Amino acid sequence: MAKVTKLKRPELNRAEEGYLWSIFKGSLVTLGHALRSVRGKSRGAESLNSSGLGITMQYPEQKWDDHLPEYYRGAPALVTDEQDRERCVSCQLCEFICPPKAIKITPGDIPEDDPWAKVEKRPEEFEIDMIRCIYCGLCEEVCPEQAIYLRKDYAITGTSREEMVHNKKKLYEIGGKRVGLVNKWNDLK
């Protein structure tokens, strides 16, 4: 059996019963908010990257970038290793796992006389259609060479479908350099 508790409303004192005093107090709260808002001192304004008016962040001028977590999944991009070699070996695993089929790789052979002939393949062209991409991160997950990463870029815009397809040059531009483990590009392996 549920226990029923009778709650009593708080008793009003004389001034509050008169109503006018309460309205006056209420207006002070309203005005206080307005003043704090104009001075950019609203509660939470600092932590929310406020524009200086209220707590609103105004997007193109202020951005949320410093609040993005480490694991943020933005645009996928290719990375080079510390010697500026492209890590991708054109295995096409990402192309096969990509759920919306956004990735398209044209593999190219590395010639026999190249010092890195043991790597066998590198991408001739690598395209990611950013209209199709769903930022799921499966390509990053599946890559054996850790050549593709989801970066923190989120404002991917363009005025045509062609512009929204990232080619190899653009992908390396976004991706930059990553230091660390490589497999096929490793001398010792």
Added chain:
Amino acid sequence: MELLLPYLIIIAKIVGLTFALGLPLIAYSVYAERRFSAIIQDRVGPNRVGIPLTLFGGKKDIPLAGLLQPLADGLKFILKEDFTPSHVNKFFFWIAPALTMVPALLTLAVIPFGSEFFGEKLVIANVSVGPLMIFAIASLSVYGITFAGWASNNKYSFFGGVRSCAQMISYEIAMGLSIIPVLMVFGELNLYDIVQYQADHGWLLLPLWGDGQSLERWLLLIPLSIAFFIFTISIFAETNRMPFDLPECETELVGGYHTEYSSMKFALFFLGEYAAMIVGSSLIVTLFLGGWSIGFTLDAHVERIFGDFAGLIHLGVFLVKIIAFILFFIMIRWTVPRFRFDQLMRLGWVVFFEAALINIFLAAIIIGAPHMGTAQTIVASIGLIIFTILMIKVAKGLDKAINKPKSLADHLDDPSPSESL
């Protein structure tokens, strides 16, 4: 030419004061409302619209902190589809928006905007029945709202219209009665002369100069403050502003009387409401706060220094006062929550009506006391006390007569729950 000149001056005044000053003021009070509300709620408000030079091949847009937002809004309202539902009464549906907007603009005619500018008073019609004409015409705007609600053939719109009708009638009485002590002090109904009187003898609520120092004048502040209070709240109710915006309360009635309206017809309702707000605040400023006068006996100096241009200075002072009052309107909107309808009616009929009546007698005794003998004054005071008691009795009786809706607390305190069910 000699014959034409007065007409040309009148036309110039109409165009200047109504179209060049009044309409932009209405448009920008909408902007002020949005911006100030936003600031109160820790938001930003419309701050983007500037001059879009890039549309015309320029390099960069000129941002003006959103100051051109009213223009963009107007353009939007004109370009939107004007949809007339098939189930409405076409004639009244079309005439209603105009009936809301036109009275509000008509009342601008008697508002004194400033003193003399090259010998011409800055008031369109310097009639000697100013407040009466405003009351007569402003109450016409209830027809627009009622017609809109009725012609929409929609129950929520109808509720909005009926509520508006009831509300306007209840508050018009309190408003008319509350202003009588003010008119007794002035002995005048010409708004321009009223302002001139306040410039010379001290504002009604601020008698700090002229002959305002007398004891009688300070005593008069009591009934005048009550009158100011009742009048201001009645103006809130007349203009359907927030604590009293039951005709269009979004949470209960969708949009109220203008649910079925779109595009420019809706804009006319919207602007009509703001026009009424401006007329209301300019009436309050004119009657109680000295209209265009700067006060503190500075007006004579201004007239001496600026000569024919003193009118413009006074116009600026008047606008500052109006804008301050509109900001006060907006602040109240975001402070006081909406009344229930029975609370609204009780406030109008049980509190303000009686208070305004008592107030008239109080003001009359204070004004008349110096001319009456001591004995007569005492008799009159006793009469006032008896009248006050009588009025409070009447108010209590009315309060009981209005069927009090049982609140939740009453049900909880009820010892026998089966009975209340």
